[in-house]
Amino acid sequence: MNVRRLIPAAALAGAVALGATALTACSGATAAGGDTDGKIAVTASFYPLQFLAERIGKDNVAVTTLTKPGVEPHDLEITPKQTGRLGESDVILYLKTLQPAVDKAVAQSGVKNVVDAGTLTKLEAHAASGHDDHDHAAEGEGGEHDHDHGAGEDPHVWLDPTKYAEIAKGVGAALEKADPEHAADYEKNTAALVTELGSLDTEFKDGLKTTASRTFITTHAAFGYLAERYGLDQEGISGIDPESEPSPARMKDLQGVAAKDKVTTVFFETLAGDKTAKALAKDTGLRTDVLDPLEGITDKSQGADYFEVMRSNLKNLQKALGAK
Known part of the structure; x- marks a missing residue:
């Protein structure tokens, strides 16, 4: 067609x-x-x-x-x-x-x-810091790579399974419109995917319900939707650009956050590397681990598709936050 x-x-x-x-x-x-x-x-x-x-x-x-x-x-x-x-x-x-x-x-x-995809669900603004009393100077660092959807909106909406399901419904409708001959197939497949995303949402809710800490530190502040959905606090080292260098003030601030909120782990992503995460971990005595924003799949990804990588993210969060 x-x-x-x-x-x-x-x-x-x-x-x-x-x-x-x-x-x-x-x-x-x-x-x-x-x-x-x-x-x-x-x-x-x-x-x-x-x-x-x-x-x-x-x-x-x-x-x-x-x-x-x-x-x-x-x-x-x-x-x-x-x-x-x-x-x-x-x-x-x-x-x-x-x-x-x-x-x-x-x-x-x-x-x-x-x-x-941004018109298929409600986009929101998320700060690099989940704590109002922390220094937000690092937010917006990154200059030309700043990729807010508009008016400070966070584009990383697919990391919330519920919002991702809303986008899935819109994609299904678009395929039905473009190819009405197979509309029944698209409707059936969309429904199955939405159900699977609902199950993933339940896994995250149950898996993160009881933890020793609610705060995680990450090099890429891409997890605002995920944090909001499951009652966590995201602390981004460098704001929305994973490659930007954090200020000395931000690094000092994060050392205080780690001590106050019983943080055990500094997360980094596979596509951006772990240099900044290791630097902070060395200064604070924390370990490092992967939290994947799922912007692409490579042979280094902790899973072969969206669901596998999201479940790896859940496992890594549970370990870092002391899930019970």
Whole structure:
């Protein structure tokens, strides 16, 4: 059912303007606009949306992701070739402002079925610190990599299984609209996925109900939704940009947080490395561990898909927080 579309001259010109030296980051077995064997051509901007498309679409869709495994989504650049192929998609799934290069390419694509995941659930603002009396100077550090969805909104909504389920419902509806012939399949698959996400939510609620501490420290302040859902306090070392350097004042502040709130662990993510986490852990006598924001799956991930990595996150949180 893939329909080829002519790319407007303005779109091609805009694609060239993105620069021929941009990073090529197209993965997936089938490129949008390529040989899809009659399947719906879906382009997802990064892994969490790719996962939804694959689980809901199954055999009726050919899914391409713009962010290949191992690439930090916030740093993604897009080639003119990718921009051109994007215009041949039947459905585009993205999260506006998370990846500026994607926003530009989507605007130029001319595709009718475009879904901004941020419109499918309520986005919220989350501070890097879960404690009002702590120094928030580190919030917003990171400059050009700041990726708030708008008005300070946190884009990492997929880390809350309940909100992720709301996005799943919207993705299912978009596939039904683009391919009404298989609407019953999409509806059935969406319902099954939403049920599975509900079970994951229950696992987190039960697993984190009773703990010795409610505070966790992480290099990437991506877990605001998760913390809010399960009554935890997130303390981000460097705010929303995992690569930014924390201020000396913030590091000192976190040492106090660790002592006061019985923190045992400093978390880091696989895509950003553990340099900052190790530095803080060394100064405070804490251990380090992985808390994965699930922006991509690689061979270093603690699981092969969303559910496996989320359950690894739960296990690591339970260990760090002293779950009983």
